[in-house]
Amino acid sequence: MKSKIEALFDDKEQRHTIINSVLALAIRVLGAFMAFIFNLIIARGLGAEQSGYFFLALAVAMLLSAVSRLGFDNTVLRFTSANAECGYTVKAILNFALKYVLPVASLFTLSTYYVAPWAAENIFNKPGLATSLQFIAPAIVGLSIVFLVAMSLQARHKLIASIPCQNIAHLMLCGAAVVVFSADSASTAALYLSLSLGVTSSFFYWLNIKNLNNNGEKPDPKKLWHSARPNWVIIIMSQAVQWSAPIIIGVFLVAEQVAFFSVAQRIALLTSFILMAVNLVVAPKFSAFHAKGDDVGIRKTALFSVRLLVLSALPIVLFMLLFPEFLMGLFGEEFRQGALILQILVLGQAVNVVTGSVGYLLMMSGHERDMRLVTLISGFGVLISVPVFTKLFGAVGAASATAFFVSLQNLLAVYFVKKRLGFNTLMFWQKI
Known part of the structure; x- marks a missing residue:
């Protein structure tokens, strides 16, 4: 046993993966705890109906932000990982993405603000939702920035900054504002979230670009767009799988059901925070190994990370x-009604975890188009099945359809990893 442990730490890449995964996991635990506390503050402070409005408005903002990012999330991660030591290139890649993303995000922000009263009345049949949608609209810009900056930080292994940038700092600020100023409505909480994202996006952008060296050269725009286009479809469909269900529930059911589903979904996602932590470490490694043509390094890192997961x-x-x-x-007490929803969603996330970082394996090794096909299947599956199952079985039906297609997405990705890279991540016990 001792010899196996010593051999494990003798391998430089496995040692780096373990140490950085533990660091990322520690920060992710903090992030998961903060997200849990934030959702607790919203649910208990606003009540089921108002928290339902807030979570519904947030789901809309998250989905529109994903569309606004034009697929540059993983493109920034992939190309920055390959040029992590070249400060000029790192900055140029991020600024290139922001140059196109910010106008689109701003357009969605303005559109959401002006369309909100009509959408609340005619699409969601919830007039009380209008103000929440209007106040959360600026968050579309803030979310777009923090996601791209977080990817740039992650690619440079700046985990202590990357994780708070993506999903801790703005939740802490917003949660603190809700408590300190005793917010009791979804619209007020939405406003605090937008303001928090404005502060954190500006701070982390400055943190990311300060002290970068002047090494490197401008990236090839054609290569960036060539990667971003299939990634755009991947991001949109992946986000559709995650965020369309609360929106669809908001169309067909009362706000309280949105709250039950949203809280259950956020608890279920805690099962995959370990996967997210490991992804922070291994995704840049996959890109770096691919750039060097090291297929053995990709396989060893992938299988070892699944064991950890x-x-x-x-x-x-x-x-x-x-x-x-x-x-x-x-x-x-009223949220106990969502217990079955939670169990169903947890099963879907469990499959997500045991399959490993298959999505990043495909995208970081140049097989974005395979991942695009996978997400198209799962995304359209959710968009078609969730409305039907919601009408028939309520929020439980929405949870069942979502869990099924989350599982299907990851199993299809496992198939393509086997086809393109020659190994099966589900067989994690095989010799590395």
């Missing part, structure tokens, strides 16, 4: 499956 996530999955009412009850 399975060992780490299994206890969390079991706890959520066994005690769903306890977890949902933390957000208020």
Whole structure:
């Protein structure tokens, strides 16, 4: 046993993966805890109806932000990873993406603001939602910036900054504002979130570009767009799988059902925060190995990371499956109604975890088009099935359809990893 552990740490890449994964996991635990506390503050502070409005408005903002980013998320990650030591190139890649993303995000912000009253009345049949949509509209710009800046930081292994940039700092600021100023409506919480994102996006952009060296050259715009175009479809469809269900529930059901589903979804996503932590470490490695033509390095890192994931996530999955009412009850007694929704969504996320970083494996190794096909299948599957299942079975039906297509997306990605890279991440016990 001791010799195996020593051999594990003798391997430079595995040692780097372990150390950085533990660091990323520690910060992700903090992020998951902050997200949990934020959702707790919103749910208990606003109540089921108002928190339903807030989570519905947030789902709309998240989806529109994903569209606004034009697929540059993983393009920034991939090309910055390959040029991490060239400060001029790092800055040029990020600024190139922002040059196109910000006008699109601003257009969506203005459109959302002016269309909100009509959409609240005619699409969602919830007039009280209008102000929340208007106040959360600026968050589309803020979310677009923090996601791209976080990818740039992640590519340079700046994990201590990358994770707070993406999903800790603005939640802390917004949650603190809701508590300090005793917000009691979804619209006020939405305004605080938009303001928080304005502050954090500006700060982390400055943090990312300061002290960069002048090495490197401008990236080839054609190569960036060649990567971004298929990535755009991937991001839109992936976000559709995650965020379309609350929106569809908001169209067909009352605001309280949106709140139950949204809280259950956010708890279920805690099962995959370990996957997100590992992704922060291995995604840049996959890109760097691919740039060097090191297929053995890609395989070893991928299989080793799946082992870490399975060992780490299994206890969390079991706890959520066994005690769903306890977890949902933390957000208020009425939220216990969402216990079954939570169990269903957890099963979908469990498949997500045990398949490993298959999405990043494909995208970082130049197989974006395979991942695009996978996300098209799962995305359209969700968009077609969730409205039908919601009409027939309510929020439980929406959860079932979502969990199924989350699982299908990852299993299809496993198939393409096997086809393109020659190994199966589900067989994580095989010799590395």
